[in-house]
Amino acid sequence: MTDALPRTAPVFNPAGPVADERIRQRQRLGLMLARAEREGARLQYWARSAALAAVGLFFILFAEWNAALAFTLSGLVVFYLLGFCHYGLVKRRLNPPWLSFVVGTLDIVLLIFLIVGTNPFEETEMPLAMQLREGSFAYLLIFVCLAALTLSPRLALWVGVSAAASWSAAVVWVVAQPETLVGDARMIDMPVAERLQLYFDPSFVDVIEQSTTVVLILIITGIIAAVVSRSRRLAEDYIAAERARINLARHFSPNVVDELASTDEPFGPVRRQEVAVLFADIVGFTAYSEDHPAEEVFALLREFHRRMEQVVFDHGGTVDNYIGDCIMATFGVPQPADDDVVRALRCARAMSASVRQWNARRAAVGLDSVDVRIGCQYGPVVLGAVGSERKLSIAVVGDTCNVASRLQALCRELDAEICFGSDLIDAVRSMGNEGDESALDGIVGRGAVTVRGRDEPVHVWVVPRSDQGWRGLRSLRGKGGAAVVPGSPALAIATPV
Structure with a gap:
């Protein structure tokens, strides 16, 4: 017993x-x-x-x-x-x-x-x-x-x-x-x-x-x-x-919430499809966190997420994840559309404009400006629902996501506000009359760039920082081909692995 x-x-x-x-x-x-x-x-x-x-x-x-x-x-x-x-x-x-x-x-x-x-x-x-x-x-x-x-x-x-x-x-x-x-x-x-x-x-x-x-x-x-x-x-x-x-509205634009809420399996089975992926990150956030009270850090982070999220939703995108001071958004989730790449490109530029407006307001009250860098790429990903019965979410994985993240990190080295992968730019150009070539204004080529963790280089196009533009670079509105910096070969920036 x-x-x-x-x-x-x-x-x-x-x-x-x-x-x-x-x-x-x-x-x-x-x-x-x-x-x-x-x-x-x-x-x-x-x-x-x-x-x-x-x-x-x-x-x-x-x-x-x-x-x-x-x-x-x-x-x-x-x-x-x-x-x-x-x-x-x-x-x-x-x-x-x-x-x-x-x-x-x-x-x-x-x-x-x-x-x-x-x-x-x-x-x-x-x-x-x-x-x-x-x-x-x-x-x-x-x-x-x-x-x-x-x-x-x-x-x-x-x-x-x-x-x-x-x-x-x-x-x-x-x-x-x-x-x-x-x-x-x-x-x-x-x-x-x-x-x-x-x-x-x-x-x-x-x-x-x-x-x-x-x-x-x-x-x-x-x-x-x-x-x-x-x-x-x-x-x-x-x-x-x-x-x-x-809960859906935290991640998806309002025009998608109704569709997701009314469907038993809105994400469907695991599948491969073309998606535009965007990463936006605050530069120097770690140092800012060390030098400012936690309340100010959270206030900055919440306002950043709120502004970027609204821009994503305004362009019909999906907020995939918040990773500290970084926000990941996708265009083409859960269902792809013909203008995903154009909306992603315009969203990236609208994010930069929103940050400039935000900095103007911060400067008016004596606060430091915020430097946000953005990376965006278009390509195939694997899409599907992951998690358990307690928490179910959508996952977007693949090389396209990795490249978009690396492009965001390259912005500091290329002194750019936004870095686009050539696959996204080519997709916009291939749309012809269905696209909107005005979205390409001011975007210049930087040639093939080696990114961390990837053997093959990536052809990069950038929106230079507004306070220091790139002179002598060929605009996308000109002829095709990779743009080069005068006096140098096609630029290839190697970053440590």
């Missing part, structure tokens, strides 16, 4: 981290639904107030103005104060889970007392049986409907069952009175005249009719609880869908 585990021993979770993540998701969903229930309590308060005002106005218009009416209106005021106090506690988050059930029960009990009980100021005392025969039970259904506004099926069910039980108790109490006549006005063995005489007797209680009332209350309660439960599930689905859309 083995020793029992100590009470403090951790319990093994056979489902592993996936189950833990599901628990956390349910907790987050529970918090969202709790907020929805608080909003429902606010709606319930105003609907309750409007219903009480309508009932009070009805009595004022059609009832005799006397002490009995004042007693009835005072009961409505008590209902309002009860709802007002409950809503005040909900707003301040001081309401325990059981409070709504207690308030719902008090509502039902108070309403039953007003319906069946004797008004002490009534001049003419009516038999108690008459209170059960005027359809007053319908007021109970108002409170069942009000409970449904909280999006809590348990509360709606509780209030409905409480209404049925309280009404049954009131019927039993009335039947127990000595002057009450009990029977069934539908008894077929009685002559019609006797049945009518019995039915219209003020002290008569038809047990079949009252049983039907109780059953009706329970049926309506069940329907309302089912509707609330379905509404709650729809709210859960809506919250999950919105959360998914928010």
